[in-house]
Amino acid sequence: MSTQSPTIAIVGAGLVGSGWALVFARAGHAVRVFDPSADIRARILPWARESAAELAAAGLIGDAEAVVARIAVFDTLADAVAGAGYIQESVFETVETKTAVCLAIDAAMDPLAIVGSSSSGIPASRFTEGCVNRSRFLIAHPVNPPHLVPVVELVPAPWTDAAVAGEARALMAAVGQVPVSLSREIDGFILNRLQGALLNEAWALYDDGFATLADIDATVSCGLGLRWSFMGPFETIDLNAPGGIADYARRLGGLYYGMAQSRTPRAWPAETIRRADDERRAALPADELAARRAWRDRVLVRLAAFRKAGESAS
C-alpha cells in the first residue's frame, strides 16, 4: 500500500461489506463502495447513517456525519477499485462468484494494493490462483457485524507475499480491529474450528439427552462466555491454576485428553436437529428471529461501549 491512510474499496455491500465500510470510514479512511445490485447500492448510505448514529449514541464514535461523508458509492467495480490501497471483497461465498470477482478486481487494481477477502471458510488458494496479482490477495475474515465485533482472521494463500500479510495486519490494527494471523490455510480457519469443536460437543451432549438445549446454552451464556468475552481460553486457564498455564496443563490436561478420546466424531443427526429446532421455535417463534437478531446487535453495541469504557478503567 502506497500511503499512510490508503483509500479503501469495498466490493460487495451486503451486511458484511457495509459493516466494513463503517469500520474504515470511522477510522478516517476514504471508502469507495461497489455492489452489482442497484438496490443494495441504494441502501448503503441510509444504512450507514442509521448505524453511525447508533454508534454515536453509544459513545463509540464522535461525529457520525463526518464518518458517513467519507463513504462514496460507485456504479462500477473498476471505478471503486482504481487507486485504492486496500480492497475488501465481501461477495457471495461460492468459489465461482469469488473467482470471477477477484479476476475483475485483479484487472482494475493498483499492483501494489492489497485485497482481503471476507470468506468465512473457503481458503484464498481456491479462488485467487489465476490472478496476475495473486501475491497481493489473502483472507481477511471478520465476524458479523465487523463494526461491532473486532476480530479479523488473516489467512495467506501459499502464494501470498509475506509482506502483504504483515501490512494487512498493521492496517487492521490501525483501524481498531483485532487481527489474528494464521501461518497457512486450514479448513474453518481458527475461529470456526474453535466454534465447531464446541458445537460438536454440544450437539453430542444434546443428542444423548444430558440436558435441554436451553440449559446447554446457559453453561456458556451464564458461565464460560463471561470470562471468554474479555480473556481467551489460554489466558483463562493460565489464571485458573496457582502456577499458571503449565501448572493447569499438568493438573487437567489428562482429563481433557480423556474426554477427546472417549468422543467419536458424529454428524449432527437429522432427528436431533428436528428436536433442537422444535425447542428453539418454542422459545423463539420463526417470525421473531429478525427481531431477536436486531436485539443481538443492540447488545453488541452496548457491549462494545462497555469494553471501550473498561479499557480506561482496567
Next chain:
Amino acid sequence: MSTQSPTIAIVGAGLVGSGWALVFARAGHAVRVFDPSADIRARILPWARESAAELAAAGLIGDAEAVVARIAVFDTLADAVAGAGYIQESVFETVETKTAVCLAIDAAMDPLAIVGSSSSGIPASRFTEGCVNRSRFLIAHPVNPPHLVPVVELVPAPWTDAAVAGEARALMAAVGQVPVSLSREIDGFILNRLQGALLNEAWALYDDGFATLADIDATVSCGLGLRWSFMGPFETIDLNAPGGIADYARRLGGLYYGMAQSRTPRAWPAETIRRADDERRAALPADELAARRAWRDRVLVRLAAFRKAGESAS
C-alpha cells in the same frame, strides 16, 4: 427442604465456599459457615464484608451490612449443618476428602435437607454411596467465583431422588443463580466438556504452529466470546442462518463434522506446554498472576452490573 427460605450451611469456606455464602446471604437466607481451618474461619467475615462492599458499589446489592449480618461462622461441622435445609459442600476435591466430609454431613443433617457438592469433575456417585441420606446428595457445580458467575450445574447420582434435583433447581433459581440440570453423570459434566472441546482444538492449532497463543486467544476474546457472553452456542447459530438452527445445521453441519473427522485426539504435548508457558510468562510474568486474577474479578463485577442493567434495557 422444609421452609420457603431454608437456612443454608456452607461446609468448606475457601474461595468457592465463601462465594457461595455471599450468594445465599444476598438472597436473604441465613447462612451458617464451617471450615476445619481456624485461619480460614477467621477470614470469612472480613472477606464477605469487602466483597459485599464491592457488590454494593457496583449497584449489585443494596445494603451490604445486612447481607454480611446473615452470615454466621461455626466451629464445628455438626453445629453448622444441624437444622439447615440446604447444605453446600466445597471442600478439597479428592474422593477421599469428599467421602469423609459427606459422611460427616450425613450424620449431622436433617434427613429432609439437600446437599449440593461443588465438585467440578468428580461425580457424586464416587463419594456419596455410603451415606444413609444419599438420595439427598447431588452435584451443584459453580464457576468461580459463584457470586459473580451465575451458572450452576446440577448433576444427580444414580441414587439421587428426582425431587431433590428439582428442589435444588428451584432454590438456585430463587437465589439468582442459573441452574443447568443434567439427566445423569458424565465426566466433566457439560461446562468443562464444552471448555475441553474448545481447549483441545486450541492446543492442536497452537501445536501445529497455525498462530500465536495470543492470536488464538483473540479469536475468542474479541470474536466468539462477545456473543457467547449473552447467548449460548445454539442460540448463536439459530440467529446465524435465515431459517434458524435447522437451516444452519443443513448449511454447515457437514463442514463441522468434517473438522471433527480430520482431528485425531492428541494429548497436550509437553514441549508445546513449555512453549505456551514461555509465551504467557512473557505476556504476564509469574509474579503478576495474582494481580491479573484480581483484575479478572473486577471485570466480572463490572460485567455482572452490565448484565443487570441490560435486563431492564433489552
